[in-house]
Amino acid sequence: MSNMDEVGFDSSAAVDGGESFEAVVVGGGPGGAAAAAVLAENGVETLVLERGVEAGSKNVSGGLLYAEESAPYTLDGLFPGFRDEATERPVTRNYMDNLADGKVHTVDLGGVHHHDTEWCDSVLRRPMDSWVAERVHERTVEAGGGLLTGVRVNGLLREGGEIVGVTCDELDPIRADLIVAADGVNSELARDAGLMDWDEPEEWFQGVKAVVDVPPEEVNDRFGIDDDEGVARLFAGDLFEGVRGGGFLYTNRDSLSIGTVFHLDSLAAERAEPQELLDALLTHPHLGQWLPDEYDEYDEREYSAKLVPDSKKVAHPSPHEGRLLLVGDAAGQMQAQGPIIKGMNHAVSAGGLAAEAYIEARNRRQPESAGERYERRLHDSGLYGKLRPRRYEALGRFGEREVVADAVDDLAGSRLGRLGVRIAGGVVERAFNSPFLLGALPDTRTAYATVPRVLAEELGEPVRGDNDADPPSLEERIGDLTYDTDVGNPHIELMDNSFEASGTAVTACPVSAEGFGGGCYREETVRANGDEERVVSLDTQPCVECGTCAVVADTEWTHPRGGKGVDFRQG
Ligand SMILES: Cc1cc2nc3c(=O)[nH]c(=O)nc-3n(C[C@H](O)[C@H](O)[C@H](O)COP(=O)(O)OP(=O)(O)OC[C@H]3O[C@@H](n4cnc5c(N)ncnc54)[C@H](O)[C@@H]3O)c2cc1C
Ligand code: SF4
Numbered sequence: 001m002s003n004m005d006e007v008g009f010d011s012s013a014a015v016d017g018g019e020s021f022e023a024v025v026v027g028g029g030p031g032g033a034a035a036a037a038v039l040a041e042n043g044v045e046t047l048v049l050e051r052g053v054e055a056g057s058k059n060v061s062g063g064l065l066y067a068e069e070s071a072p073y074t075l076d077g078l079f080p081g082f083r084d085e086a087t088e089r090p091v092t093r094n095y096m097d098n099l100a101d102g103k104v105h106t107v108d109l110g111g112v113h114h115h116d117t118e119w120c121d122s123v124l125r126r127p128m129d130s131w132v133a134e135r136v137h138e139r140t141v142e143a144g145g146g147l148l149t150g151v152r153v154n155g156l157l158r159e160g161g162e163i164v165g166v167t168c169d170e171l172d173p174i175r176a177d178l179i180v181a182a183d184g185v186n187s188e189l190a191r192d193a194g195l196m197d198w199d200e201p202e203e204w205f206q207g208v209k210a211v212v213d214v215p216p217e218e219v220n221d222r223f224g225i226d227d228d229e230g231v232a233r234l235f236a237g238d239l240f241e242g243v244r245g246g247g248f249l250y251t252n253r254d255s256l257s258i259g260t261v262f263h264l265d266s267l268a269a270e271r272a273e274p275q276e277l278l279d280a281l282l283t284h285p286h287l288g289q290w291l292p293d294e295y296d297e298y299d300e301r302e303y304s305a306k307l308v309p310d311s312k313k314v315a316h317p318s319p320h321e322g323r324l325l326l327v328g329d330a331a332g333q334m335q336a337q338g339p340i341i342k343g344m345n346h347a348v349s350a351g352g353l354a355a356e357a358y359i360e361a362r363n364r365r366q367p368e369s370a371g372e373r374y375e376r377r378l379h380d381s382g383l384y385g386k387l388r389p390r391r392y393e394a395l396g397r398f399g400e401r402e403v404v405a406d407a408v409d410d411l412a413g414s415r416l417g418r419l420g421v422r423i424a425g426g427v428v429e430r431a432f433n434s435p436f437l438l439g440a441l442p443d444t445r446t447a448y449a450t451v452p453r454v455l456a457e458e459l460g461e462p463v464r465g466d467n468d469a470d471p472p473s474l475e476e477r478i479g480d481l482t483y484d485t486d487v488g489n490p491h492i493e494l495m496d497n498s499f500e501a502s503g504t505a506v507t508a509c510p511v512s513a514e515g516f517g518g519g520c521y522r523e524e525t526v527r528a529n530g531d532e533e534r535v536v537s538l539d540t541q542p543c544v545e546c547g548t549c550a551v552v553a554d555t556e557w558t559h560p561r562g563g564k565g566v567d568f569r570q571g
Contacts, residue, residue, distance in 0.1 A: 018172045018173050018174065018175065019172070019174055019175075020165070020174065020175035020176060021045050021046065021047040021144075021145055021174065021175075021176050022044050022045040022046065022176065022177050022178065023036075023039050023044050023045065023046040023047070023145075023176055023177065023178040023179075023180065023358065024046075024047050024048075024049065024165065024166055024174055024176040024178070024179050024180070025039070025046060025047070025048045025049070025180040025182060026048075026049050026153045026166060026179070026180065026181050026182060026183045026189060027048075027049075027050060027181070027182035027183040027184055027328075027330070028048055028050035028052070028055030028056075028129060028132075028133045028136065028147060028149070029055070029056075029059055029125075029129060029182060029184055029328065029329075029344075029347065030075065030129075030132070030328065030344045030345075030347045030348045030351070031180075031182035031327040031328030031329070031330070031347030031348065031350055031351040032048060032050070032136075032180065032182030032183075032327075032328075032351060033048075033055075033075075033078075033079075033129070033132045033133065033136050033348075033351065034073055034075070034078055034327075034347070034348040034349075034350075034351030034352045034355070035180045035182060035327060035351035035352065035354050035355045036048045036136045036139070036140055036147070036180075036351075036355075037078045037079065037135070037136055037139055037355075038073070038078070038351070038352050038355035038356060038359075039140075039143070039178075039355045039358070039359070040136075040139040040140045040142065040143040040145065041139065041143075042355070042359045043143055044143060044178075044355075044358070044359065044362075045143050045144035045145050046140045046143055046145040047140070047145040047146060047147075047148070047174065047176075048133075048136060048137075048140060048145070048146070048147040048148070049147075049148055049151045049153050049166070049168065049174075050133070050147065050148065050149045050150075050151065051149075051150070051151060051152040051153070051559055051560075051562045051563070052149060052150070052562075052563065052567070053149060053150055053484075053563045053567055054126070054129075054130045054133070054149055055129040055130050055132065055133035055136075055147070055149065056125045056126040056127070056128060056129025056130045056133070056568070056571055057126060057130075057567045057568055057569075057571075058184075058545065058565075058566070058567075058568065059125040059126070059129055059184075059306075059568065059571045060125060060207065060209060060304040060305065060306040060568060060571050061123070061125055061207075061306075061343065061344060061571070062207065062209065062248055062250060062257060062259060062261070062341055063122065063123045063124070063125060063250070063257065063344065064091055064120055064121075064122060064123075064232055064250060064341070065087065065120065065121050065122075065123045065128075065344050065345060066117055066119075066120045066342050066345045067117070067118040067119045067120070067345065068116045068117060068118065068342075068345060069116050069117065069118045070116050070382060071118075071345060071348070071349050072349050072352055072353060072377075072381050072383075073348050073349050073351070073352030073353070074118070074345070074348060075132065075348055076119075078348070078352070079132060079135050082131075082132070083119070083121060085131055086123070086127060086128045086131035086132060087121035087122065087123050087128065088121060088122040088123055088124060088230070088251075088252035088253045089121065089122050089227075089228070089229065089230030089251055089252060089253060090119060090120070090121050090228060090229065090230055091113075091120045091121060091122050091230040091231065091232050091250065091251070092225075092229045092230060092231070093108075093110070093113075093225075093229075093230075093231045093232070094108075094109040094110060094112075094113035094231075094232040094233075094234075095107065095108055095109060095231075095232070095233050095234070096109050096233070096234040096235075096236065096339055096432060096452075097233055097234070097235050097236075097237075097286060098236055098237045098451075098452035098453070098455040098456040098460065099235060099236070099237035099238065099239055099284065099286055099452070099456055099460075099463070100237040100238040100452070100453040100454075100456035100457050100460065101238065101453075101456065101457050101460075102285075102462060102463055103456045103457060103460030103461060103462055103463060104286055104456060104460050104461060104462075104463050105452075105455045105456045105458075105459045105460035105461070107428075107429050107432050107433075107455075108429070108433075109232075109234070109339060109340075109432060109433060110433070111430075111433030111434070112337075112338070112339075112340055112432065112433045112434070112435055112438065113232070113340070115433075115435050116435075121230070122230050122232075122250045122251060122252050122257065123344075124211070124252060124255075124257070124570045124571055125568070125570075125571030126568055126569055126570055126571040128571075129571070133147055133149075149562075149563070150170065150562040150563035151168050151169070151170045151171060151562045152168060152169045152170065152559055152560070152561055152562040153166045153167070153168050153183065153188070153189065154167055154168060154169050154188060154558070155167045155188065155189070155192050156179070156189060156192045156193060156324065157173045157174070157175065162322055162323075163179065163193065163321060163322040163323050163324050164176075164323065165179065166179060166189070168562075169561045169562055170561070170562050176323065177323060177362075177367055178323055178325070178358045178367070178370060179323050179324045179325070180325050180327060180351070180354055180355070181193075181324060181325070181326045181327070181330045182326075182327045182328050182330060182347065182351060183330050184328065184329045184330060185306065185307050185308055185309055185329040185330070185334075185547060186307070186545075186547040186550065186557070186559065187326065187329070187330035188558060188559065189324065189326070189330065190319075190326050190330045190331070193321045193324055193326075194321070195316055195319060195320075195321060195324075195326060195331075196316075196330070196332075198309065198313070198314045198332065199551060200265070200551075201263075201264040201265035201267075201268050201551055201552055202263065202264070202265040202310075202313065202443075203264075203309060203310055203313045203314050204263075204264040204307050204308065204309060204310060204551055205245070205261050205262060205263055205264060205307065205308045205309075205310060205336060206261070206262055206264050206267055206274060206305065206306075206307055206308075206508070206510070206546065206548055207259055207260070207261045207305060207306055207307075207308060208259055208260050208274045208275065208277075208278050208303075208304070208305040208510050209257060209258065209259030209260075209278075209303070209304050209305070210257075210258050210259065210278060210282065210300050210302070210303055210471065211252075211255050211256070211257055211258075211300065211301040211302045211304075211570040212255060212256045212258060212282075212291065212292070212298065212299065212300055212301070213254070213255055213292070213299040213300070213301055214254065214255055214256055214290075214291075214292060215254055216253055216254045218292075218296070219251050219252075219253070219254065219255075219256070222289065222290050223251055223290065225251070230250070230251040230252075231249075231250075231251050232248065232249070232250050232251075233248070233249045233250075234246055234247065234248050234249075234339045235247035235248070235249070235281060235284075235286075236339075236448060236449070236452035237449070237452040237453050237456050238449070238453050238456075239280050239281060239284055240260070240262070240272075240277050240280065240281075240449070241270060241272060241277070241280075242270065242445060242449050243262050243263075243266045243267055243270050243272045243277060243449075244262060244263040244266035244443065244444070244445050244448040244449065245260060245261050245262030245263055245266065245267075245448060246260070246261065246339065246448060247259065247260045247278075247281040248260075248261070249287070249290065255301060255570075256290065256291075258278075258281065258282060258287075259278065260274070260277050260278050260281060261308075261336070261341065262274070262277070263310075263443060263448075264307070264508070264548065264551060264552070266445075267508055268504045268507075268508050268552050271504070271507045272507065272508075273507050273513050273514070274305065274508065274510045275303075275474050275477070275510055275511075275513065276513075278471075279471050282469055282471045283467055283469055283471065284467060285463050285464075285465060285466060285467050286463045286465075286467075287467055287469070288465045288466050288467030288468065288469065289465050291467065291468075291469040292469065293468050298468075298469040298470050298471065300471060300472055300477070300480070301569070301570055302480070302481070302568060302569060302570040302571075303472075303477035303478075303480070303481070304544060304568055304570070304571065305510035305511075305544050305546040305548075306544075306545075306546045306547070307546055307547045307548060307551070308329065308334045308336075308341075308343060309329055309332040309333075309334050310332075310334070310336060310443075311332055311333055311334050311335045311336070311346075311387035311388060312335075312336075312387070312388055312389070312392050312396065312443075313332075314332035315331065315332040315333050315384065315387035315388045316331045316332050317375075317384065317388075318375050319331035319332075319374075319375070319378075320370075320371030320372075320374055320375060321371070322368075322371070323367075323368075323370070323371075324371075325354045325357070325358070325370065325371055325374050327347060327350040327351045327353075327354050328343070328346070328347030328350055328351065329343060329347065331350065332387075333346045333347060333350055333383075333387055334346070335386055335387050337386075337435065337438045337439060338432065338438035338441050338447070339432070339438075340438070342386075346383060346386070346387065349381070349383055350378065350383065353374060353377040353378060353381060353383070354370075354374045356377065357370050357371075357373035357374035357376075357377055358370040358373075358374075360373055361373055386439075389439035389440065391436070391439055391440040392439055392440055392441075394440070395440040395442070396440050396441055396442040396443070397442070398442075399441075399442030399444060400442045400443055400444055405442065405444040405445070405446065409444065409445060409446045409450050412446050412450045412451055412454060413450050413453075413454060417454065418454055418457075418458050421451075421454050421455060421458045421459065422458050422459065428451070428455060474511065474513055474516060474518075474519065475516070475518050477511075478511055478518060478519070478542040481542065481544070481566055482566070482567040482568075482569060483541070483542065483565065483566050483567065484563065484564050484565060484567060485541055485564075486560050486561060486564040486565060487541075489560070489561060489564070490538075490540050491540060491543075491545075491557070491558050491559060491560040491561075491565070492520075492538060492540050492543070492549065492550075492555050492556070492557050492558075493555060493556040494536065494537075494538045494553070494554070494555055495554045495555060495556060496554035497535045497536050497537065497538075498533070498534070498535060498536070499523060499534035499535060499536060501553065501554040502521075502536040502549075502553035502554050502555070503523060503534070503536055503553075504552040504553060505520075505521040505536065505538075505548070505549040505552055505553035505555075506521045506522065506523045506536060508548050508549070508552050509521050509546075509548055509549055510544060510546060510548070511542045511543065511544055518542070519542060520538060520539060520540055520541075520542060520543050520549070521536055521537070521538055521549065521553075522536070522537050522538075522539075523535075523536055524536075524537060536553070538555075543560075543565065543566065544566050545559065545560065545565055545566055
């Protein structure tokens with residue numbers, strides 16, 4: 001357990017015989033870091049447990065980090081120097097490019113981008129999270145705790161049915177008065193407590209991302225920006241084979257983050273291959289103007305993927321049980337508001353609010369009331385209203401009914417709809433910039449594919465230029481990942497290997513593909529008792545731990561043991 005020595009924490013007590021702390025925070029992402037910082041600052045003895053070899057090594061985001069004016073907590077507020085030391089570029093411009101039929105129609109998303117925004121920076125998660133974790137460690141040590149990496153918490157410790165601590169792969173059980181589960185999208189603690197029952201693909205998005213090397217002066221030159229500026233571009237239209245979702249490109253200091261985020265139900269239904277959809281974006285002629293050309297070879301630093309919850313459907317209105325409080329993705333608090341994605345900032349706010357709630361409960365000598373107080377804060381601070389807007393429940397859900405969705409889609413693509421688009425192009429632009437309307441938007445192909453396509457066809461300009469980018473094959477991408485193999489300890493078990501039960505994993509897994517022998521999931525035809533059967537086999541070695549197969553296949557899914565598995569360098 002060398003990582004424990006690296007962070008300078010004496011773990012011997014925790015290893016021998018069951019240690020106790022006032023608070024245990026599980027997860028060193030933005031939610032866990034914020035909770036731990038606020039707890040430690042208020043003198044609460046806090047232990048943070050992180051399963052990666054370093055905080056951030058398991059994490060992926062797009063990533064635009066928004067600091068909202070209305071947010072109760074922000075990372076620069078909690079950690080002075082954060083923006084100078086741990087982020088990439090302030091993102092000052094945001095556009096959406098609707099693409100179809102060789103044309104592009106660009107919408108300036110400045111309105112929605114700057115709405116309620118104090119600042120917005122591009123970030124890469126490994127450098128960001130590890131910088132934050134160092135500060136968290138310093139502060140928690142002062143309060144009598146610390147941050148340990150390479151430790152996977154595998155469940156809740158219960159006594160007489162009550163939650164009293166956590167159990168880990170690497171340490172003896174740890175007792176605590178407060179347990180903050182900030183363990184992200186595939187939270188084993190939320191499931192153990194019965195607080196996470198989202199098993200339907202429609203409750204998730206899958207994100208796949210490439211970080212592409214581009215020298216800083218080229219980033220400035222290609223986007224027409226200075227060192228202290230950055231650009232976000234989003235992409236929709238006909239380049240994703242009708243799969244509901246879109247693409248993004250964010251400028252970092254000396255690289256570009258380019259990726260796609262799709263509704264998992266759509267990806268599964270279309271049997272689409274995520275890495276092929278990413279390549280459709282990377283090789284689209286419109287992208288050529290920003291990517292390395294024939295003079296500078298295209299170099300992908302990292303390929304990654306992860307799931308995110310759709311807060312509109314799953315944000316838990318009451319994310320606590322006894323001493324356990326859930327924050328961030330573990331509580332379903334990831335907001336996709338039309339083209340704008342906000343998860344990290346909400347995890348920070350929720351982490352801070354959870355800590356505040358516990359401190360108040362303790363000061364009033366009612367520690368058992370921390371969960372109720374946290375819930376009230378989530379609602380009173382306005383955070384819950386952003387995550388599950390009432391107008392979405394009223395309008396969006398209605399619009400998603402199949403018959404309504406089909407009718408609207410037909411209308412949008414009809415001659416009448418096209419005429420309307422030609423006449424009302426400016427209105428559509430205003431609609432994209434209205435946080436109110438975006439909060440009521442139904443998750444249908446009308447918004448993600450049909451309207452962008454019609455806008456491009458009716459109002460677009462021809463796409464100019466070529467794209468010489470030559471992205472690596474899936475095999476090369478897997479080969480480039482850093483991976484600490486855990487042979488003999490599979491973290492995924494296939495429960496039903498029939499194609500009917502688990503076949504979707506072959507296409508939806510971002511490191512597997514039909515007809516590709518080197519990924520995690522493979523389809524084969526076997527002969528048994530004279531019959532031919534289509535079955536699925538699993539080898540978890542190139543797994544990027546996204547969790548997709550936990551939803552689309554019949555598996556028993558857990559995280560790998562602490563420090564094992566994939567080790568992202570960018571994130
Ligand atoms: C492709 C993509 C694009 C995105 N784009 C954006 C964006 O532009 N802006 C934005 O704000 N958000 C974005 N998000 C969402 C954002 O990444 C998440 O909402 C955010 O990271 C949630 O923070 P968290 O602290 O709740 O969880 P995480 O950041 O996931 O952190 C959880 C931590 O817990 C650790 N952990 C998990 N299980 C255990 C365990 N059992 N024991 C110990 N440690 C454990 C993990 O290793 C990890 O460090 C995007 C996500 C994806 C996948
Ligand atoms: S095996 Fe499952 S968790 Fe691993 S990369 Fe594939 S879909 Fe994701």
